[in-house]
Amino acid sequence: MPGPGSDPALQQTIAYPGRAPGAEPDPAGDGARASLGALRAEVAKAVVGQDAVVTGLVIALLCRGHVLLEGVPGVAKTLLVRTMAAALSMDFKRVQFTPDLMPGDVTGSLVYDAKTAEFEFHEGPVFTNLLLADEINRTPPKTQAALLEAMEERQVSVEGAARKLPDPFIVAATQNPIEYEGTYQLPEAQLDRFLLKLSVPLPSREQEIAVLERHALGFDPRDLSHVKAVTSAEDLAVGRAAVARVHVGPEVLGYVVDIARATRQSPSLRMGVSPRGATALLGAARAWAWLSGRGYVTPDDIKALVLPALRHRIQLRPEAELEGATPDGVLDGILTAVPVPR
Numbered sequence: 001m002p003g004p005g006s007d008p009a010l011q012q013t014i015a016y017p018g019r020a021p022g023a024e025p026d027p028a029g030d031g032a033r034a035s036l037g038a039l040r041a042e043v044a045k046a047v048v049g050q051d052a053v054v055t056g057l058v059i060a061l062l063c064r065g066h067v068l069l070e071g072v073p074g075v076a077k078t079l080l081v082r083t084m085a086a087a088l089s090m091d092f093k094r095v096q097f098t099p100d101l102m103p104g105d106v107t108g109s110l111v112y113d114a115k116t117a118e119f120e121f122h123e124g125p126v127f128t129n130l131l132l133a134d135e136i137n138r139t140p141p142k143t144q145a146a147l148l149e150a151m152e153e154r155q156v157s158v159e160g161a162a163r164k165l166p167d168p169f170i171v172a173a174t175q176n177p178i179e180y181e182g183t184y185q186l187p188e189a190q191l192d193r194f195l196l197k198l199s200v201p202l203p204s205r206e207q208e209i210a211v212l213e214r215h216a217l218g219f220d221p222r223d224l225s226h227v228k229a230v231t232s233a234e235d236l237a238v239g240r241a242a243v244a245r246v247h248v249g250p251e252v253l254g255y256v257v258d259i260a261r262a263t264r265q266s267p268s269l270r271m272g273v274s275p276r277g278a279t280a281l282l283g284a285a286r287a288w289a290w291l292s293g294r295g296y297v298t299p300d301d302i303k304a305l306v307l308p309a310l311r312h313r314i315q316l317r318p319e320a321e322l323e324g325a326t327p328d329g330v331l332d333g334i335l336t337a338v339p340v341p342r
Protein backbone atom coordinates (compact mmCIF):
# COMPACT_ATOMS: atom_id res chain seq x y z
CA MET A 1 0.00 0.00 0.00
CA PRO A 2 1.39 3.39 -0.89
CA GLY A 3 1.72 4.90 2.55
CA PRO A 4 2.38 8.54 3.21
CA GLY A 5 5.94 9.19 2.22
CA SER A 6 5.99 8.08 -1.36
CA ASP A 7 4.24 8.51 -4.67
CA PRO A 8 5.02 5.12 -6.18
CA ALA A 9 2.79 5.62 -9.20
CA LEU A 10 4.97 8.50 -10.35
CA GLN A 11 8.08 6.43 -9.85
CA GLN A 12 7.16 3.75 -12.38
CA THR A 13 7.02 3.92 -16.15
CA ILE A 14 8.86 6.96 -17.15
CA ALA A 15 11.84 6.52 -19.21
CA TYR A 16 9.84 9.28 -20.96
CA PRO A 17 9.51 7.16 -24.11
CA GLY A 18 9.20 8.32 -27.69
CA ARG A 19 5.90 8.57 -29.47
CA ALA A 20 3.14 6.03 -28.93
CA PRO A 21 2.46 3.74 -31.87
CA GLY A 22 -0.13 5.29 -34.17
CA ALA A 23 0.15 8.78 -32.67
CA GLU A 24 0.28 11.86 -34.90
CA PRO A 25 3.84 12.80 -35.87
CA ASP A 26 5.05 15.55 -33.53
CA PRO A 27 8.83 15.94 -33.90
CA ALA A 28 8.98 19.15 -31.83
CA GLY A 29 6.96 17.59 -29.01
CA ASP A 30 9.06 14.42 -29.07
CA GLY A 31 12.26 16.44 -28.82
CA ALA A 32 10.91 18.43 -25.88
CA ARG A 33 9.85 15.24 -24.13
CA ALA A 34 13.29 13.72 -24.60
CA SER A 35 14.97 16.82 -23.19
CA LEU A 36 12.65 16.88 -20.17
CA GLY A 37 13.44 13.18 -19.75
CA ALA A 38 17.16 13.97 -19.69
CA LEU A 39 16.46 16.12 -16.62
CA ARG A 40 16.04 13.03 -14.49
CA ALA A 41 19.44 11.63 -15.39
CA GLU A 42 21.01 15.03 -14.81
CA VAL A 43 19.42 15.50 -11.38
CA ALA A 44 20.49 11.95 -10.51
CA LYS A 45 24.12 13.11 -10.82
CA ALA A 46 23.60 14.90 -7.50
CA VAL A 47 20.53 13.34 -5.91
CA VAL A 48 20.11 9.62 -5.25
CA GLY A 49 16.50 8.52 -5.88
CA GLN A 50 13.56 10.93 -5.43
CA ASP A 51 12.51 10.35 -9.05
CA ALA A 52 8.85 10.91 -8.25
CA VAL A 53 9.67 14.37 -6.91
CA VAL A 54 11.56 15.27 -10.10
CA THR A 55 8.62 14.06 -12.20
CA GLY A 56 6.20 16.04 -10.03
CA LEU A 57 8.23 19.21 -10.56
CA VAL A 58 8.28 18.61 -14.33
CA ILE A 59 4.50 18.15 -14.32
CA ALA A 60 4.10 21.40 -12.38
CA LEU A 61 6.33 23.24 -14.85
CA LEU A 62 4.23 21.93 -17.75
CA CYS A 63 0.99 22.98 -15.98
CA ARG A 64 2.28 26.33 -14.66
CA GLY A 65 1.61 25.03 -11.17
CA HIS A 66 3.47 25.15 -7.87
CA VAL A 67 4.48 22.30 -5.59
CA LEU A 68 4.59 21.70 -1.88
CA LEU A 69 7.35 19.34 -0.79
CA GLU A 70 6.85 17.58 2.50
CA GLY A 71 9.63 15.70 4.19
CA VAL A 72 11.80 15.66 7.28
CA PRO A 73 15.05 17.69 7.21
CA GLY A 74 18.03 16.16 5.46
CA VAL A 75 16.33 14.20 2.66
CA ALA A 76 17.77 16.46 -0.07
CA LYS A 77 14.78 18.72 -0.73
CA THR A 78 17.04 21.75 -1.11
CA LEU A 79 19.66 19.86 -3.09
CA LEU A 80 17.04 18.50 -5.46
CA VAL A 81 15.47 21.87 -6.26
CA ARG A 82 18.89 23.52 -6.70
CA THR A 83 19.97 20.74 -9.05
CA MET A 84 16.72 20.99 -11.04
CA ALA A 85 17.32 24.71 -11.53
CA ALA A 86 20.84 24.06 -12.83
CA ALA A 87 19.64 21.32 -15.21
CA LEU A 88 16.84 23.58 -16.49
CA SER A 89 19.19 26.55 -16.89
CA MET A 90 16.73 28.61 -14.91
CA ASP A 91 17.25 31.48 -12.57
CA PHE A 92 16.96 30.19 -9.03
CA LYS A 93 16.48 31.80 -5.63
CA ARG A 94 15.98 30.43 -2.18
CA VAL A 95 14.21 32.05 0.74
CA GLN A 96 14.37 30.68 4.24
CA PHE A 97 11.00 31.45 5.80
CA THR A 98 11.68 32.55 9.36
CA PRO A 99 9.34 33.95 12.02
CA ASP A 100 10.61 37.50 11.42
CA LEU A 101 10.42 37.50 7.59
CA MET A 102 8.32 40.40 6.26
CA PRO A 103 6.16 40.37 3.10
CA GLY A 104 8.54 42.87 1.48
CA ASP A 105 11.45 40.49 2.05
CA VAL A 106 9.71 38.14 -0.40
CA THR A 107 8.08 40.45 -2.93
CA GLY A 108 10.41 43.43 -2.84
CA SER A 109 9.78 46.96 -1.67
CA LEU A 110 10.09 50.64 -2.47
CA VAL A 111 13.39 52.09 -1.40
CA TYR A 112 14.05 55.81 -1.17
CA ASP A 113 16.91 57.03 -3.30
CA ALA A 114 18.33 60.21 -1.75
CA LYS A 115 20.14 61.22 -4.96
CA THR A 116 17.04 61.32 -7.15
CA ALA A 117 14.70 62.03 -4.23
CA GLU A 118 12.45 59.27 -5.57
CA PHE A 119 11.26 55.86 -4.49
CA GLU A 120 12.61 52.98 -6.49
CA PHE A 121 11.33 49.41 -6.51
CA HIS A 122 13.84 46.80 -5.40
CA GLU A 123 12.77 43.35 -6.60
CA GLY A 124 12.48 40.68 -3.95
CA PRO A 125 13.56 37.06 -4.42
CA VAL A 126 10.15 36.18 -5.87
CA PHE A 127 11.40 37.68 -9.16
CA THR A 128 12.97 34.48 -10.41
CA ASN A 129 12.07 31.33 -12.39
CA LEU A 130 12.37 28.73 -9.67
CA LEU A 131 11.84 29.85 -6.09
CA LEU A 132 12.61 27.52 -3.23
CA ALA A 133 10.44 28.68 -0.33
CA ASP A 134 12.05 26.76 2.49
CA GLU A 135 10.04 25.89 5.59
CA ILE A 136 7.08 27.98 4.57
CA ASN A 137 5.14 27.14 7.73
CA ARG A 138 7.65 28.88 9.97
CA THR A 139 6.62 32.33 8.81
CA PRO A 140 3.51 34.20 9.99
CA PRO A 141 0.35 34.29 7.83
CA LYS A 142 0.96 37.79 6.47
CA THR A 143 4.21 36.78 4.78
CA GLN A 144 2.77 33.46 3.63
CA ALA A 145 -0.12 35.40 2.07
CA ALA A 146 2.27 37.66 0.15
CA LEU A 147 3.95 34.65 -1.41
CA LEU A 148 0.69 32.86 -2.16
CA GLU A 149 -0.70 35.97 -3.81
CA ALA A 150 2.36 36.25 -6.05
CA MET A 151 2.00 32.54 -6.90
CA GLU A 152 -1.62 32.95 -7.89
CA GLU A 153 -1.42 36.24 -9.73
CA ARG A 154 2.10 35.89 -11.16
CA GLN A 155 2.67 39.50 -10.31
CA VAL A 156 3.46 41.67 -7.34
CA SER A 157 1.53 44.81 -6.49
CA VAL A 158 3.34 47.48 -4.53
CA GLU A 159 1.70 50.84 -3.92
CA GLY A 160 -0.87 50.22 -6.64
CA ALA A 161 1.65 49.34 -9.36
CA ALA A 162 1.60 45.75 -10.64
CA ARG A 163 4.91 44.17 -11.61
CA LYS A 164 4.89 40.97 -13.65
CA LEU A 165 6.94 38.00 -12.51
CA PRO A 166 9.13 36.17 -15.04
CA ASP A 167 7.82 33.17 -17.00
CA PRO A 168 8.34 30.36 -16.12
CA PHE A 169 7.73 31.04 -12.45
CA ILE A 170 7.37 28.08 -10.15
CA VAL A 171 7.47 27.89 -6.38
CA ALA A 172 8.68 24.78 -4.61
CA ALA A 173 7.73 25.28 -0.98
CA THR A 174 8.99 22.90 1.67
CA GLN A 175 7.46 21.98 4.97
CA ASN A 176 8.44 19.61 7.70
CA PRO A 177 5.60 17.23 8.60
CA ILE A 178 6.71 16.82 12.19
CA GLU A 179 7.41 20.14 13.86
CA TYR A 180 4.10 21.72 14.73
CA GLU A 181 5.21 23.91 17.60
CA GLY A 182 5.95 27.47 16.65
CA THR A 183 4.74 26.88 13.12
CA TYR A 184 1.88 28.39 11.18
CA GLN A 185 -0.04 25.75 9.25
CA LEU A 186 -1.14 26.98 5.85
CA PRO A 187 -4.93 27.48 5.73
CA GLU A 188 -6.77 25.02 3.45
CA ALA A 189 -7.84 27.78 1.08
CA GLN A 190 -4.17 28.53 0.46
CA LEU A 191 -3.03 24.93 0.19
CA ASP A 192 -5.40 24.71 -2.76
CA ARG A 193 -3.03 26.99 -4.70
CA PHE A 194 -0.42 24.26 -4.93
CA LEU A 195 -0.94 21.99 -7.93
CA LEU A 196 0.76 19.06 -6.22
CA LYS A 197 1.84 18.08 -2.76
CA LEU A 198 4.75 15.67 -3.02
CA SER A 199 6.16 13.55 -0.25
CA VAL A 200 9.92 13.44 -0.08
CA PRO A 201 10.54 10.09 1.62
CA LEU A 202 13.54 8.83 3.50
CA PRO A 203 15.88 6.83 1.25
CA SER A 204 15.86 3.04 1.15
CA ARG A 205 18.84 1.25 2.71
CA GLU A 206 20.49 0.83 -0.70
CA GLN A 207 19.90 4.46 -1.62
CA GLU A 208 21.33 5.69 1.65
CA ILE A 209 24.43 3.59 1.09
CA ALA A 210 24.75 5.20 -2.35
CA VAL A 211 24.50 8.66 -0.74
CA LEU A 212 27.28 7.83 1.70
CA GLU A 213 29.44 6.40 -1.10
CA ARG A 214 29.12 9.63 -3.07
CA HIS A 215 30.19 11.67 -0.12
CA ALA A 216 33.08 9.32 0.59
CA LEU A 217 34.19 9.85 -3.01
CA GLY A 218 34.28 13.60 -2.46
CA PHE A 219 30.84 14.76 -3.61
CA ASP A 220 30.28 18.31 -2.43
CA PRO A 221 26.58 19.33 -2.47
CA ARG A 222 27.59 23.00 -2.64
CA ASP A 223 29.34 22.51 -5.96
CA LEU A 224 26.91 21.67 -8.75
CA SER A 225 29.20 22.71 -11.59
CA HIS A 226 29.11 19.17 -13.02
CA VAL A 227 25.35 19.47 -13.60
CA LYS A 228 24.68 20.48 -17.21
CA ALA A 229 21.74 22.45 -18.57
CA VAL A 230 19.80 19.85 -20.55
CA THR A 231 16.42 21.58 -20.95
CA SER A 232 15.59 25.06 -22.18
CA ALA A 233 12.64 27.39 -21.71
CA GLU A 234 11.85 26.64 -25.37
CA ASP A 235 11.52 22.90 -24.69
CA LEU A 236 9.15 23.77 -21.90
CA ALA A 237 7.02 25.99 -24.16
CA VAL A 238 6.85 23.24 -26.80
CA GLY A 239 5.94 20.73 -24.07
CA ARG A 240 3.15 22.96 -22.77
CA ALA A 241 1.69 23.30 -26.25
CA ALA A 242 1.84 19.52 -26.73
CA VAL A 243 0.14 18.88 -23.37
CA ALA A 244 -2.67 21.21 -24.46
CA ARG A 245 -3.30 18.88 -27.41
CA VAL A 246 -3.61 15.74 -25.26
CA HIS A 247 -7.08 14.31 -25.77
CA VAL A 248 -9.44 13.71 -22.84
CA GLY A 249 -12.42 11.43 -23.47
CA PRO A 250 -15.83 11.89 -21.79
CA GLU A 251 -15.37 8.70 -19.74
CA VAL A 252 -12.17 10.12 -18.22
CA LEU A 253 -13.91 13.41 -17.39
CA GLY A 254 -16.66 11.39 -15.70
CA TYR A 255 -14.07 9.40 -13.74
CA VAL A 256 -12.40 12.56 -12.38
CA VAL A 257 -15.74 14.00 -11.32
CA ASP A 258 -16.79 10.72 -9.69
CA ILE A 259 -13.58 10.74 -7.63
CA ALA A 260 -14.14 14.37 -6.59
CA ARG A 261 -17.75 13.66 -5.65
CA ALA A 262 -16.73 10.60 -3.64
CA THR A 263 -14.40 12.77 -1.53
CA ARG A 264 -17.34 15.08 -0.75
CA GLN A 265 -19.41 12.12 0.44
CA SER A 266 -16.71 10.32 2.38
CA PRO A 267 -17.66 9.87 6.06
CA SER A 268 -13.98 10.32 7.00
CA LEU A 269 -13.75 13.79 5.46
CA ARG A 270 -14.89 17.14 6.73
CA MET A 271 -14.09 18.74 3.40
CA GLY A 272 -13.80 17.14 -0.01
CA VAL A 273 -12.20 18.27 -3.24
CA SER A 274 -13.50 21.43 -4.95
CA PRO A 275 -14.02 21.72 -8.71
CA ARG A 276 -10.70 23.57 -8.72
CA GLY A 277 -9.09 20.45 -7.29
CA ALA A 278 -10.76 18.26 -9.92
CA THR A 279 -9.41 20.57 -12.63
CA ALA A 280 -5.93 20.38 -11.14
CA LEU A 281 -6.07 16.57 -11.11
CA LEU A 282 -7.08 16.45 -14.76
CA GLY A 283 -4.42 18.96 -15.83
CA ALA A 284 -1.64 17.11 -14.02
CA ALA A 285 -2.80 13.77 -15.46
CA ARG A 286 -2.73 15.27 -18.95
CA ALA A 287 0.88 16.36 -18.52
CA TRP A 288 1.72 12.92 -17.16
CA ALA A 289 0.03 11.24 -20.17
CA TRP A 290 2.15 13.33 -22.53
CA LEU A 291 5.35 12.57 -20.59
CA SER A 292 4.43 8.89 -20.88
CA GLY A 293 4.31 9.25 -24.68
CA ARG A 294 0.55 9.25 -25.19
CA GLY A 295 -1.78 11.69 -26.91
CA TYR A 296 -4.74 10.78 -24.69
CA VAL A 297 -5.45 10.42 -20.96
CA THR A 298 -6.24 7.00 -19.47
CA PRO A 299 -7.90 6.23 -16.12
CA ASP A 300 -4.47 4.99 -14.97
CA ASP A 301 -3.03 8.49 -15.55
CA ILE A 302 -5.77 9.85 -13.29
CA LYS A 303 -5.02 7.23 -10.63
CA ALA A 304 -1.30 8.03 -10.73
CA LEU A 305 -1.99 11.68 -9.90
CA VAL A 306 -4.80 11.34 -7.35
CA LEU A 307 -2.56 11.34 -4.26
CA PRO A 308 -0.20 14.19 -5.22
CA ALA A 309 -2.98 16.33 -6.72
CA LEU A 310 -5.61 15.82 -4.01
CA ARG A 311 -3.98 14.89 -0.68
CA HIS A 312 -3.70 18.54 0.42
CA ARG A 313 -7.19 19.49 -0.73
CA ILE A 314 -9.16 17.28 1.64
CA GLN A 315 -9.64 17.54 5.38
CA LEU A 316 -10.08 14.66 7.77
CA ARG A 317 -12.78 14.70 10.42
CA PRO A 318 -11.18 14.79 13.87
CA GLU A 319 -12.80 11.42 14.74
CA ALA A 320 -11.31 9.81 11.64
CA GLU A 321 -7.94 11.30 12.47
CA LEU A 322 -8.10 9.86 15.98
CA GLU A 323 -8.83 6.47 14.49
CA GLY A 324 -5.64 6.74 12.47
CA ALA A 325 -7.05 7.75 9.08
CA THR A 326 -4.70 9.62 6.74
CA PRO A 327 -5.49 11.64 3.60
CA ASP A 328 -3.58 9.11 1.45
CA GLY A 329 -5.43 6.21 3.05
CA VAL A 330 -8.84 7.81 2.45
CA LEU A 331 -7.96 8.59 -1.18
CA ASP A 332 -6.74 5.02 -1.72
CA GLY A 333 -10.08 3.79 -0.39
CA ILE A 334 -11.94 6.08 -2.77
CA LEU A 335 -9.87 4.82 -5.72
CA THR A 336 -10.82 1.26 -4.79
CA ALA A 337 -14.51 2.13 -4.49
CA VAL A 338 -15.09 4.35 -7.56
CA PRO A 339 -15.75 2.26 -10.69
CA VAL A 340 -13.01 2.65 -13.32
CA PRO A 341 -14.29 3.33 -16.84
CA ARG A 342 -13.04 0.99 -19.55
Ligand SMILES: Nc1ncnc2c1ncn2[C@@H]1O[C@H](COP(=O)(O)OP(=O)(O)O)[C@@H](O)[C@H]1O
Residues within 6 Å of the ligand: 046, 047, 048, 049, 050, 071, 072, 073, 074, 075, 076, 077, 078, 079, 080, 203, 211, 221
Ligand atom coordinates in the same frame (compact mmCIF):
# COMPACT_ATOMS: atom_id res chain seq x y z
N1 LIG B 1 18.94 11.33 -1.74
C1 LIG B 1 20.09 12.00 -1.56
N2 LIG B 1 21.01 12.09 -2.54
C2 LIG B 1 22.16 12.75 -2.37
N3 LIG B 1 22.50 13.39 -1.24
C3 LIG B 1 21.63 13.34 -0.22
C4 LIG B 1 20.40 12.64 -0.32
N4 LIG B 1 19.74 12.77 0.86
C5 LIG B 1 20.53 13.52 1.65
N5 LIG B 1 21.68 13.86 1.02
C6 LIG B 1 22.76 14.65 1.60
O1 LIG B 1 22.23 15.35 2.72
C7 LIG B 1 22.31 16.76 2.52
C8 LIG B 1 21.06 17.39 3.11
O2 LIG B 1 20.24 17.81 2.12
P1 LIG B 1 19.30 19.09 2.06
O3 LIG B 1 19.07 19.28 0.61
O4 LIG B 1 19.81 20.25 2.80
O5 LIG B 1 18.02 18.48 2.78
P2 LIG B 1 16.66 19.16 3.18
O6 LIG B 1 16.51 20.39 2.35
O7 LIG B 1 15.65 18.10 2.86
O8 LIG B 1 16.75 19.43 4.64
C9 LIG B 1 22.51 16.95 1.04
O9 LIG B 1 23.20 18.12 0.74
C10 LIG B 1 23.32 15.72 0.69
O10 LIG B 1 24.67 15.95 1.01
Ligand SMILES: [Mg+2]
Residues within 6 Å of the ligand: 074, 077, 078, 079, 134
Ligand atom coordinates in the same frame (compact mmCIF):
# COMPACT_ATOMS: atom_id res chain seq x y z
MG1 LIG C 1 16.53 22.30 3.10
